[in-house]
Amino acid sequence: MILSYYYLHNHIRKLVAKQKEGQRCFIPFTKAKRILLLCLEKDRETIQSDLVSWEHGHTIHIVSYAERQSTGSTEGLFISRKDLNIWGYPSVGIMQKWLSMEVDLLIDLSCGEIPALQYMVVKHPALCKVGIKNGQLDIYDFALIMTDSKDIHYLLERMLFYLQTIQFK
Numbered sequence: 001m002i003l004s005y006y007y008l009h010n011h012i013r014k015l016v017a018k019q020k021e022g023q024r025c026f027i028p029f030t031k032a033k034r035i036l037l038l039c040l041e042k043d044r045e046t047i048q049s050d051l052v053s054w055e056h057g058h059t060i061h062i063v064s065y066a067e068r069q070s071t072g073s074t075e076g077l078f079i080s081r082k083d084l085n086i087w088g089y090p091s092v093g094i095m096q097k098w099l100s101m102e103v104d105l106l107i108d109l110s111c112g113e114i115p116a117l118q119y120m121v122v123k124h125p126a127l128c129k130v131g132i133k134n135g136q137l138d139i140y141d142f143a144l145i146m147t148d149s150k151d152i153h154y155l156l157e158r159m160l161f162y163l164q165t166i167q168f169k
Helices: 006-021 041-053 092-100 116-123 151-163
Strands: 034-040 059-065 078-079 105-108 128-132 142-144
Touching: 006 116, 034 041, 034 116, 041 059, 041 142, 041 151, 092 116, 105 116, 128 151, 142 151
Parallel strands: 034 059, 034 105, 059 078, 105 128, 128 142
Antiparallel strands: none
16 A cells, blocks of 8 residues: 655655756667666557567567556566555565666656656666656656657657667767
8 A cells, every 4th residue: 555655756856856967868779789668567568569670689678567466477577566665665676676677778658657667767777768758857868748649559659760760979
């Protein structure tokens, strides 16, 4: 049972303010060898079927979240509501696994719906973080603004398009 997200929201705001002092980074998709996708469990199957076109020379890890423990067998890290403490923070074990994942590119497809996932994204040491802008927090190095659709297939298609199109020298 989560009593309040108040402390977690404040902690996220402080971490984001600290991050703004540091330099932002963008990694072109072609140079990202290790990719971490964060998503909701309900979208996992769609994401896995769409990833076939992504896997050329990339190592892709998927971390998913669901309100209840998954009944199916899932590869990678799975987070459920029972892994959160009463203030909404992820458990120490989950955070250790999460922070130990070395990746070049972190893609958050959860659309900012779960505060614990926002906290995890902010804390992760990925070189580049990509996601959907949601609210006032600027937690990504590159953020898309979705105005009309939260369809995960469309979101993945747009994300891949921009990551492949943008090339920095």
